[in-house]
Amino acid sequence: MGHSTSHSAEPPLVTGNLSFHELTELVARHAEKKPPLGWYIAIGISSLLLVNLLVMIAYQVWNGVGVWGNNVPVGWGWPIVDFVFWVGIGHAGTLISAILFLFRQRWRTSINRAAEAMTIFAVMCALLFPTIHVGRIWVIYWTLPIPNQMDMWPQFKSPLLWDVFAVSSYFIVSLMFWYVGLIPDLATLRDRARSFVRQRVLGVFSMGWTGSNRHWRNYEKAYLLLAGLATPLVLSVHSVVSFDFAVSIVPGWHTTIFPPYFVAGAIFSGFAMVVTLMVIARKVYGIEDLITLNHLEKMNIIILLTGSMVGFAYITEFFIAWYSQVGYEQYAFINRATGPYAWAYWIMMSCNLLAPQVFWFKRLRRNVPLMFAISILVNIGMWFERFVITVISLHRDYLPSSWGYFSPTWVDVMTFAGSFGLFLTLFLLFLRFAPMVALSEVKGVTPQADPHFYDQESS
Amino acid sequence: MKKLIADIKASMGVYESEPVYGLLAEFADPSALLHAAEKTRKAGYRHFDVHSPFPIHGMDKAMGLGNSLVGFFTLGGGITGFALAYWLQWWTGAVAYPLNISGKPFFAIEPSIPVIFELTVLFSAFGAVAGMFALNGLPRPHNPLFYSRNFARATDDAFFLHIAASDKRFDLEETRRFLTDVGGRNIELLTEES
Numbered sequence: 091m092g093h094s095t096s097h098s099a100e101p102p103l104v105t106g107n108l109s110f111h112e113l114t115e116l117v118a119r120h121a122e123k124k125p126p127l128g129w130y131i132a133i134g135i136s137s138l139l140l141v142n143l144l145v146m147i148a149y150q151v152w153n154g155v156g157v158w159g160n161n162v163p164v165g166w167g168w169p170i171v172d173f174v175f176w177v178g179i180g181h182a183g184t185l186i187s188a189i190l191f192l193f194r195q196r197w198r199t200s201i202n203r204a205a206e207a208m209t210i211f212a213v214m215c216a217l218l219f220p221t222i223h224v225g226r227i228w229v230i231y232w233t234l235p236i237p238n239q240m241d242m243w244p245q246f247k248s249p250l251l252w253d254v255f256a257v258s259s260y261f262i263v264s265l266m267f268w269y270v271g272l273i274p275d276l277a278t279l280r281d282r283a284r285s286f287v288r289q290r291v292l293g294v295f296s297m298g299w300t301g302s303n304r305h306w307r308n309y310e311k312a313y314l315l316l317a318g319l320a321t322p323l324v325l326s327v328h329s330v331v332s333f334d335f336a337v338s339i340v341p342g343w344h345t346t347i348f349p350p351y352f353v354a355g356a357i358f359s360g361f362a363m364v365v366t367l368m369v370i371a372r373k374v375y376g377i378e379d380l381i382t383l384n385h386l387e388k389m390n391i392i393i394l395l396t397g398s399m400v401g402f403a404y405i406t407e408f409f410i411a412w413y414s415q416v417g418y419e420q421y422a423f424i425n426r427a428t429g430p431y432a433w434a435y436w437i438m439m440s441c442n443l444l445a446p447q448v449f450w451f452k453r454l455r456r457n458v459p460l461m462f463a464i465s466i467l468v469n470i471g472m473w474f475e476r477f478v479i480t481v482i483s484l485h486r487d488y489l490p491s492s493w494g495y496f497s498p499t500w501v502d503v504m505t506f507a508g509s510f511g512l513f514l515t516l517f518l519l520f521l522r523f524a525p526m527v528a529l530s531e532v533k534g535v536t537p538q539a540d541p542h543f544y545d546q547e548s549s
Numbered sequence: 550m551k552k553l554i555a556d557i558k559a560s561m562g563v564y565e566s567e568p569v570y571g572l573l574a575e576f577a578d579p580s581a582l583l584h585a586a587e588k589t590r591k592a593g594y595r596h597f598d599v600h601s602p603f604p605i606h607g608m609d610k611a612m613g614l615g616n617s618l619v620g621f622f623t624l625g626g627g628i629t630g631f632a633l634a635y636w637l638q639w640w641t642g643a644v645a646y647p648l649n650i651s652g653k654p655f656f657a658i659e660p661s662i663p664v665i666f667e668l669t670v671l672f673s674a675f676g677a678v679a680g681m682f683a684l685n686g687l688p689r690p691h692n693p694l695f696y697s698r699n700f701a702r703a704t705d706d707a708f709f710l711h712i713a714a715s716d717k718r719f720d721l722e723e724t725r726r727f728l729t730d731v732g733g734r735n736i737e738l739l740t741e742e743s
Contacts, residue, residue: 245650246660255664256663256667259667266674267674278704281701281705297682297689298689299687300700300704302685303598304598307609308680312623312677315673316678319670323670326670534604539579539603539605541607
């Protein structure tokens, strides 16, 4: 959605010099034709993982949370690690849609749709874990202010309750943002639809959109306002998640650096996941002209930036522990780097701080296989970051008599693997049925969409 | 009153005119559409609209449309969310079920900020989306424009200008000539159930 007033000869954001109709064809046909063989193989694997997730949830609900590795010093274990991991990934979409929109980074139009979809699915995976982790899933509605026969209400002084409000508000706002963005493109699909059922279904979801300028006017305003609202929201969500830790008094958790540090980490992991998925999707669907190397390079620069911020935060934590002169705090950090879980700490450090540093070199950040490998490393590193924060801090806090050791059980591992099944199945269905690139926005950033383009041509 | 409703509907692009709905003309590119819209407004037409696959920069000015009112709906939503969150936390904590936890106040503003913030944003977003739909008159499953064969391309690569028959200046012959003069092609007469 362009707002620049003068026509300048900046390099085109989409390559191949495609006409509007060619752009429509390029994107819309993937939602219409039979998907490639690779898609069937992928969804076969992901639905197996999804079935596994359902079995694991059933097993856990039937037997109770004892089937997990959580024990007395480490009450949070993998479920909370997985929750923070997924909710972190769920930050990139709204960041790309909202913050880059406000900064007029028009290159975002090629990737925002898929990144927003990824956000929504990642937040669904995230919500799953605390929901099961409460132990009695059938009373999860107690976290919501619903009048009940006990006349009791949620405790609004608890950060865990803030989390319920933050993550669910984030989910709803992201879903609305995504859907509002989809309406003009669903109308494109509706107008191309041949079969009766398809026309009706898309007709309902596109709400009778006609591309009227009277509508675009309100639509663009609403989109701008949603972007303005989603920006503080996305920053608040991971801040509130970090309050779950920072408001407690556990050494290693009780630090004021947590909110900005968590937000940087969330953007970092989310962008890595976007790169992982986009590198595959652009290849499989042949949309390299829409998601160009320039897009990927810009993503890699953000990965380098946020990775270095996260690394800086890791080092700052050590400095503050020393500077505070609090013995417990100091021990918590020495224990991280040299204790029984030192391997996890060093995986985190090498994946998150060191690996992205290769992106200082232009040639390396334009290298597709390398960026794919780095994005996987970052995903692994960010999972371990949450493991380090949650498990290492809990397993040795104050009194050595209450120390312990945590090991996951097979149920932990299988449930986490299953959450990837849920995520990938939803993402593959999105690729199959929805326009994976924001068509109206991409058309809007092409040079020929600017009325001044034609002035120049005729003069 | 009837006129007011008709005017509000016209601002959403919903025109009350039967059986002739209006004339639809196609234009070559965004620039041609922009200039045609400007001329249409200057010729005195008010019940007209343009349709394009993406928003065209400068079109609001060319059509003489002011600022969108979505912002007021958003503000209303935000105030509702703020008030609701404040009241909810105060009433549940201090009135309905006061619970003494370590002698802390039953209600204080500081721990209430996160939930107030989240609900303010949530309800503002509800206001923005609901306001956008309301001001656009969506969802609108029935629209005489859909009877045009040509019009399906409005969401792909075609640019249309539609002058509604409900406009005071609308005259079948004269308006048709006007649309040809400003560069319109494939001019189509739209009627209910054609």
